[in-house]
Amino acid sequence: MKKIKKLDPPRVLYFIFLGIVFLEVVASFVSIFIAGNSEQRDAAISNVFLGFLAAILFSLPWIIQSRFKVKIPNYLEIFVLLFLFSAIVLGNIHGLLVSVKGYDKFLHINSGIFISLIGYEIILGYNQAKPKEIRLSAGLMSIFAFCFSLTLLLVWEFYEFFVDTIAYNINNETTRNMQRYQWLYEGSFFPQPYGLIDTMLDLIIGSIGAAIISIFGWRIILYKQNKKKGV
Secondary structure: OOOOOOOOHHHHHHHHHHHHHHHHHHHHHHHHHHOOOHHHHHHHHHHHHHHHHHHHHHOHHHHHHHHHOOOOOHHHHHHHHHHHHHHHHHHHHOOHHHHOOOHHHHHHHHHHHHHHHHHHHHHHHHHHOOOHHHOOOHHHHHHHHHHHHHHHHHHHHHHHHHHHHHHHHHOOOOOOOOOOOOOOOOOOOOOOOHHHHHHHHHHHHHHHHHHHHHHHHHHHHHHHHHHHHOO
């Protein structure tokens, strides 16, 4: 009797999310041509780009594994897919980032955590493939994970800036507001437009998530190294 191949949970989730994104892109593409006003058309154009971005990022774990020859644990792949789906599909395409208070900051602290975990898996796999004499220390691996996370957090803020800028130059009455630059800041915490505060808080909160994982990872690696040495 032929043995049935066991399904890989991350791969199953990947194809489910990819199918949902495909339907979102098709629906948004159709909406571009049937939109009743410029606001709906702008939203549809943005959602098409977000759909393609989601598809690329969903594939990132497999790209990293094939390029760097490392194995990312199934739990981490699942967390990453869930996070990307929550951020791009639910948060941006379906508007939870605007309609649900605190959703944006929740995503940013989790993004710092998840990206740091990915950074650790990459550098641990690299380290184990090298001779003991040239392996990186626990401190350097933690710095790499932290900086890896910050880099991708920054790239996302670049993306938000370019999307808002392009949308504004196409139509200065656009509703694209990823950096919240259209929101009026009425507080007294800092005398700058709300968009600047939103961007900086996103980076700070994401950095806190990355720092938490980096510190814990550093201590865990040191503990394992000392245990091997019998310290």
